[in-house]
Amino acid sequence: MKNRSRLITLILALFLTIGAAFGQGAQAKYVFLFIGDGMALAQVSAAEIYTRALVGREPGFNRLGFTQFPAQGIATTYDSSSIITDSASAITAIATGNKTLSGVINMDVGKTKKFKTIAEYAKDNGMKVGVVTTVSLDHATPAGYYAKVPSRSDYYDISLQLVASGFDYFGGGGFLQPKGKNGDKPDIIDLAKKNGYTFVNSVAAFRALTPSAGKVLAVNPTLQDSMAMPYEIDRDSRDLSLADYVSKGIEFLDNPRGFFFAVEGGKIDWACHANDAAASINDTLALDRAITRAVEFQKKHPEETLIIVTGDHETGGMSIGFAGTQYSTFFEKVFLQQGSYVAFNDNVLTPYKKRSTLATAKLNDLLPTIKDFFGIDYEKLDDASKEMLQRSFVRSMKGEVERAPQESVYQLYGGYEPLTVTLTHLANQAAGIGWTTYSHTGVPVPVYALGSNQVLFNGYYDNTDLFYKMATAMGIKVPGAAVALK
Numbered sequence: 331m332k333n334r335s336r337l338i339t340l341i342l343a344l345f346l347t348i349g350a351a352f353g354q355g356a357q358a359k360y361v362f363l364f365i366g367d368g369m370a371l372a373q374v375s376a377a378e379i380y381t382r383a384l385v386g387r388e389p390g391f392n393r394l395g396f397t398q399f400p401a402q403g404i405a406t407t408y409d410s411s412s413i414i415t416d417s418a419s420a421i422t423a424i425a426t427g428n429k430t431l432s433g434v435i436n437m438d439v440g441k442t443k444k445f446k447t448i449a450e451y452a453k454d455n456g457m458k459v460g461v462v463t464t465v466s467l468d469h470a471t472p473a474g475y476y477a478k479v480p481s482r483s484d485y486y487d488i489s490l491q492l493v494a495s496g497f498d499y500f501g502g503g504g505f506l507q508p509k510g511k512n513g514d515k516p517d518i519i520d521l522a523k524k525n526g527y528t529f530v531n532s533v534a535a536f537r538a539l540t541p542s543a544g545k546v547l548a549v550n551p552t553l554q555d556s557m558a559m560p561y562e563i564d565r566d567s568r569d570l571s572l573a574d575y576v577s578k579g580i581e582f583l584d585n586p587r588g589f590f591f592a593v594e595g596g597k598i599d600w601a602c603h604a605n606d607a608a609a610s611i612n613d614t615l616a617l618d619r620a621i622t623r624a625v626e627f628q629k630k631h632p633e634e635t636l637i638i639v640t641g642d643h644e645t646g647g648m649s650i651g652f653a654g655t656q657y658s659t660f661f662e663k664v665f666l667q668q669g670s671y672v673a674f675n676d677n678v679l680t681p682y683k684k685r686s687t688l689a690t691a692k693l694n695d696l697l698p699t700i701k702d703f704f705g706i707d708y709e710k711l712d713d714a715s716k717e718m719l720q721r722s723f724v725r726s727m728k729g730e731v732e733r734a735p736q737e738s739v740y741q742l743y744g745g746y747e748p749l750t751v752t753l754t755h756l757a758n759q760a761a762g763i764g765w766t767t768y769s770h771t772g773v774p775v776p777v778y779a780l781g782s783n784q785v786l787f788n789g790y791y792d793n794t795d796l797f798y799k800m801a802t803a804m805g806i807k808v809p810g811a812a813v814a815l816k
Contacts, residue, residue, distance in 0.1 A: 357805040358636035358782040359588035361452070362624040364396070365424070366617050367417060367471055368599025368610075368645030370775045375650055376607060376661075376763065377614040383661035394618045395625060396639040401784035403777040405793045407643045410439050413772035417599070418482040420642035420793060421474025425449065427797030427808075433482050435473055441480040448797055449475035451806045452590035453496065458583045460499035462575045464613070465596030466506050466557040467492060467549075471642060475592050486510045489518040493525050498589075499582045500527075501548040501575040503596075504557035522547050533570060541582050548575070554672060561597055561609045561670040562616040572620040580627050588634070590804075593620060601670065602646035604746050605765040607758045608667035610648070628781050636782045636803055640796070641775035647766025652759045659762030666705025667757055671750045674703055679747060683727065693723045704757045715756055722752035744768030 366373065378391040385392075409419035409429055416432035423429055426436055426445035436445045449459050463472040468488040473479070476495040477488045485507040492500065508518045519529055528543040530536050532551050539546060552569050554560040565571065576593055583589035595617035601609035621639060628635040650659065669677070678699055682691070697708045708716065725748035730739055743751045745768065758765070777796070779787035783803035787796075801808045 356633045356782055358803040359634035360584075360627065360631055360636070361588075361590045361800065361804055362593065362621075362635075362637045363424075363448075363591070363800070364593045364595070364617065364621055364624070364637070364639040365421075365471060366595045366598045366614060366639070366641045367465075368602045368643065368770070369595070369614060369617075369641035370644035370648075370771075370773055372644065372648040372650060373598060373602065373610055373614055373641070374776065376648065377611045377618070379650065379659065380611045380661045380664055381615070384665060386662075389659070394615075396618060396621045396637075396778045396780075399637070399639070399778040399780040399784070401779040401787045403779075403787050404774045404790045405640060405777050405796065406774045406791075407793050408772060414770050415643050415772075416482075416770065417470035417642055418474070421471045423793040424640075424642065424796045425474045427794045429794060434480055435470060435482055435488075436478040437480055444478040446808075447475050448800050448804075448806075449497070449590050449592060451801065451808060452588075452804065455804075455806060456587040458499070458585055458587070458589040459495075459497040460501075460579045460583045460589065460591040461497060462500070462572070462579055462592070463502040463594040463596050464559040464572055464616075465594070465600070466503040467500055468505050468507070469503070469558075469596060471594045471596060472500075472502075472592070486515055486518075490521070493518065493522045493527070497545075499546050499548075499579050499591075501546070501579060502550060502572075502594075503559055504549045504553050506557050519547070533568065536570060536574070536578065539578060539582075543582075546582060548578070555600075558597060558600070561601065561613060561672065563609050563612040563667070564669050564673045572616050573623050576620045576623040580623065584627075591624075593617075593624075595620070598641075599645045602644075602648060602765075603744070603768055604671045604754065605646055605744070605751060605758065605768065606671045606754045607648070607761065607763045608664050608754075609670040609672075610646075611664060625780065632781065634782055636784065636800075637780045638787060638796070638800070639778040642793075644771045644773045644775060646768070647771045649764040649766070650762070652762050652764040654759055655762040661761050661763075663705060663757070663761040664763075668703050671746065671754055674750050674753070675747055678703065679726065679750060686727070688724075688727045691723075691727045693720055696723075700753060704753050706753060706756055706760075711756070718752055719749070719756070722748035726750070740768075 381392040382390050407415050409415040411431050418435045419430045419432045422436050425447040428445050431439050453459050461472050461475050468485045470482045473488045477491040489505050505518050509515050527545045527547040529547045531549040550559045598610050598613045624637050777787050786799040
């Protein structure tokens, strides 16, 4: 099957080469790679069902912009040691065409050999390169374009490689260890400035940027959790959006030699880890709006622009369907949730825990806020749900947050605040959405493509194929391509 897949793509590449001689299948000069971290068909479908439910129509799907792309495929995501990958090994496969271990970025399983990325090939070919993410810029997926480390937790080393990459535009989240693990290293922002980067972290400064600024490092004004941008459901209208970063990136990267622009909707994954459907759906819609900015550019350069959208893996085991609602869904109930699980923790639960003791705390104190925030009316819950909520409230007040997967508390709450994750579960279940895990799953992910050489991305293939398909579409010669094309 693998050799057959390689042969098919090789034949497609041959047709593209022949077609180019007749003015067809032009080399992709402007390439966008959008990754919805943790996004598989369930996450995409949930967003489409949600938008349909908002307008009160009969059950169905309101298609997102990228799901209407003419070329569509499916990619497997396993890594060298497991059917279930993590983001580090997944981006290594996508960016370099190589399988590796979970936790490893752009190195082999022995952690000695380093792999060259598609972004680095693009840079060597004279193209500009941009990387944008809603999570920290030293997180696994954005790091997968410029860094090579044996552990994705080597945040400071990753940041040093970002500064040294020479890439033209970085935007989105901040840095988890800007001064090293112990806070005793040179500040990454200072090093970036010394290396020629213009640094901005305010809306006004960001909007005032022009291409004359040269290389840019733009960190979002608001950083919510783990130096990431806020969830879209929590984003203030005065703050920047993922679409803003894409628009500014296009402005900076557009040039006669072309560009490679990698964009990650990273908090789709984080929301699904926490089993928060409302946050996941809103971040998926934010990714779609960002992709629209790329589509607007593609319309101006239809023969030279390629847009690819995919996920690196699925997160949460999200399902459209829950045993308690059987064959029915009620996605309009998702709209009742007013913020992410992080916002509820930060603005409601954590302050309450600080001013209350286990002896004085009462769930009744929070019920009005819970109703406003999640749309959950305690009095209308069945007895089993009420008991679950009471039990989780006590565990949150006791600080029972267990992160060991083998522990029963972890299996119930996934290492998150027991009360909060129980509330997201009840809200999701009322809408007809289920979850199986707080981790990743091994299901394949969809791939969507529009523009130059889009035909390469049709079919069923492995995530490592994406590297070779992009290289072929861009006219980049990579070692072993004749053998490794799938």
